[in-house]
Amino acid sequence: MLQRVISLTVRDVRFQTSLEQHGSDAMHTDPDYSAAYVVIDTDCGLKGFGLTFTVGKGTEIVVRAVDALAGLVVGKSLQEIVSDFRGFYRLLTSDGQMRWLGPEKGVIHLATAAVLNAVWDLWARAEVFITCADCFFRLPEDQMLKEGYPAYTTSCAWLGYPDQQLKQLCTDALEGGWTKFKVKVGADLEDDIRRCRLIRQMIGPNNTLMIDANQRWDVDEAISWVSRLSEFKPLWIEEPTSPDDILGHAAISKALAPLGIGVATGEQCANRVMFKQFLQASALQFVQIDSCRLGSVNENLAVLLMAHKFKVPVCPHAGGVGLCELVQHLILFDYICVSASLSDRMCEYVDHLHEHFVNPVVIQDAHYMPPKDPGYSCEMLESSVQRHQYPEGEAWKAAHEQMTKA
Ligand SMILES: C[C@H](O)[C@@H](O)[C@@H](O)[C@H](O)C(=O)O
Ligand SMILES: [Mg+2]
Numbered sequence: 001m002l003q004r005v006i007s008l009t010v011r012d013v014r015f016q017t018s019l020e021q022h023g024s025d026a027m028h029t030d031p032d033y034s035a036a037y038v039v040i041d042t043d044c045g046l047k048g049f050g051l052t053f054t055v056g057k058g059t060e061i062v063v064r065a066v067d068a069l070a071g072l073v074v075g076k077s078l079q080e081i082v083s084d085f086r087g088f089y090r091l092l093t094s095d096g097q098m099r100w101l102g103p104e105k106g107v108i109h110l111a112t113a114a115v116l117n118a119v120w121d122l123w124a125r126a127e128v129f130i131t132c133a134d135c136f137f138r139l140p141e142d143q144m145l146k147e148g149y150p151a152y153t154t155s156c157a158w159l160g161y162p163d164q165q166l167k168q169l170c171t172d173a174l175e176g177g178w179t180k181f182k183v184k185v186g187a188d189l190e191d192d193i194r195r196c197r198l199i200r201q202m203i204g205p206n207n208t209l210m211i212d213a214n215q216r217w218d219v220d221e222a223i224s225w226v227s228r229l230s231e232f233k234p235l236w237i238e239e240p241t242s243p244d245d246i247l248g249h250a251a252i253s254k255a256l257a258p259l260g261i262g263v264a265t266g267e268q269c270a271n272r273v274m275f276k277q278f279l280q281a282s283a284l285q286f287v288q289i290d291s292c293r294l295g296s297v298n299e300n301l302a303v304l305l306m307a308h309k310f311k312v313p314v315c316p317h318a319g320g321v322g323l324c325e326l327v328q329h330l331i332l333f334d335y336i337c338v339s340a341s342l343s344d345r346m347c348e349y350v351d352h353l354h355e356h357f358v359n360p361v362v363i364q365d366a367h368y369m370p371p372k373d374p375g376y377s378c379e380m381l382e383s384s385v386q387r388h389q390y391p392e393g394e395a396w397k398a399a400h401e402q403m404t405k406a
């Protein structure tokens with residue numbers, strides 16, 4: 001058997017996280033964590049699972065884009081794909097007609113990520129992975145197996161959470177061994193001051209605080225707003241302004257450096273070319289790769305190598321639905337094969353929706369423990385997919401009925 005791809009299906013799967021304000025921030029006030037979920041079937045029965053993350057409406061557009069790319073995958077053998085993976089990547093991103101939709105940005109690139117994530121999953125399941133015998137790689141690998149990769153939590157302080165909930169979640173997280181916390185900011189300065197003060201008081205001076213504005217400000221506004229929050233000693237301000245404004249980020253970085261605050265960005269950084277310029281312009285101090293925004297493992301590896309060259313730490317964006325499951329592979333690769341450093345490095349963790357995965361992430365003592373099952377860890381439980389498929393799944397039918405009653 002050639003492991004030839006015989007079909008590629010994609011489904012629109014959405015979770016009603018907005019009901020309880022999970023995932024809310026200054027720009028995305030009612031996110032329903034969602035995925036365009038891809039399954040690749042091969043002639044030998046082996047399957048590959050992939051997804052890209054979205055926040056609700058519009059997932060159907062990503063689904064259509066995946067459908068449009070499917071013809072480039074179906075009929076190919078896995079061998080044909082991986083023996084020239086660069087060529088295959090270019091086939092998906094450089095189709096003479098479809099590249100007009102990007103190139104390598106927006107909906108079409110999210111779709112590319114979903115497809116390629118499934119191809120990587122298929123490849124990983126097909127191969128018996130050979131552990132690196134080389135003693136340099138061996139050491140970091142053993143360390144990861146024993147201790148795991150350090151994580152930080154964003155789950156305590158979504159923007160829509162009331163103070164009481166924030167306090168409770170923070171207390172629980174501290175008890176659970178968490179030492180690094182991210183707080184959403186950017187909608188109202190007085191609220192931010194109150195919430196940051198509360199969290200800083202609870203976590204004490206030695207734990208780490210990060211703040212995230214999700215692109216809410218102009219450049220000057222970002223500098224003055226964050227300066228007002230500097231007394232709470234955040235390690236970074238994340239996405240202070242438009243994700244495309246490289247020189248704006250450089251100006252913010254320069255202005256905040258004397259306050260000891262770095263700039264982090266990447267969850268909406270369109271592609272490796274943008275990352276290259278961010279790095280060249282000293283516009284970020286923390287690289288936040290994203291497993292679904294960039295073109296899967298292929299493009300993320302390019303960014304990891306560039307970050308290493310520029311000596312900028314990588315702290316991946318995760319959370320959403322399935323992002324933790326995916327990105328743990330990338331950050332482990334970064335540590336074992338590229339950076340071998342944990343200095344200023346940590347991977348985001350968000351405590352939602354893991355129960356819908358066949359092999360959910362394992363967190364121990366605020367660390368990601370290396371996944372043991374073959375593949376890219378984003379196979380969802382079929383029962384969850386069916387229940388949450390939009391709009392026909394039971395979860396959505398029930399929601400719709402409730403809305404029509406009200
Ligand atoms: C809408 C989402 O929850 C975002 O708020 C989230 O990705 C966030 O920016 C993060 O850094 O985790
Ligand atoms: Mg963010």
